[in-house]
């Protein structure tokens with residue numbers, strides 16, 4: 001299998017890579033334009049988009065609200081990453097890595113900036129004292145799987161998803177490589193869930209909230225349209241867990257916040273009160 005491409009001595013940015021997302025990629029970090037972020041009335045300000053990484057945080061916030069934590073009220077503003085909103089000066093001040101989700105906790109003075117979705121889950125779990133096991137052994141298990149997700153999802157998203165769904169052509173080598181790894185991950189999750197109801201045992205936790213938007217959506221056919229290709233029926237325990245979690249009200253609410261695609265009823269571009277989500281869900285076809 002000969003490749004025509006011979007890497008130059010020094011890579012430069014003038015190569016047209018093509019594919020979805022290519023137009024926003026640059027080899028430099030930092031703000032590209034001046035614009036401040038909007039600020040709403042609630043203690044927590046979320047700047048995000050309803051991708052799997054964004055869904056983690058909105059599901060977490062909806063779970064906290066369902067538990068009666070009123071201090072978890074939040075304003076969620078849509079950051080359109082395809083339009084480069086993550087490169088505004090305001091966003092970069094909150095997250096210098098220019099990736100959604102980013103959270104500002106304005107209940108404390110000075111306000112605290114939190115980035116990296118896994119860290120946002122941990123920050124909220126610790127702040128409010130929910131969704132992270134109290135027992136040290138179970139907490140360790142939850143943290144194992146939370147860190148696992150943060151390290152593993154990029155192979156699913158940046159690897160498999162990119163080459164299967166977004167790349168300008170279907171290249172066999174990377175699709176094989178990342179399908180192999182994705183199926184290994186699915187088998188790992190399936191084996192763990194054969195023995196446990198949730199990732200940290202009997203207790204639903206931030207580990208499940210982190211993993212579901214990626215691997216739950218994937219096996220339910222809601223990510224990359226790849227359920228058949230990956231033969232997801234061969235992971236019955238993972239499917240059972242994914243379906244179980246998708247029935248949670250907070251998951252049904254959180255997954256549609258900051259969403260700008262899909263069915264019209266499920267696009268809650270911004271969330272400022274529970275009513276924004278209630279109104280969308282009321283339009284859901286029965």
Ligand SMILES: N[C@@H](CCC(=O)N[C@@H](CS)C(=O)NCC(=O)O)C(=O)O
Pocket residue numbers: 024051052053054081086098099100101115116117118150
């Ligand atoms: N490790 C980060 C990953 C965040 C991430 O990759 N966000 C994507 C959307 S899912 C993004 O903002 N991409 C915009 C860009 O790369 O310019 C996290 O978990 O928060």
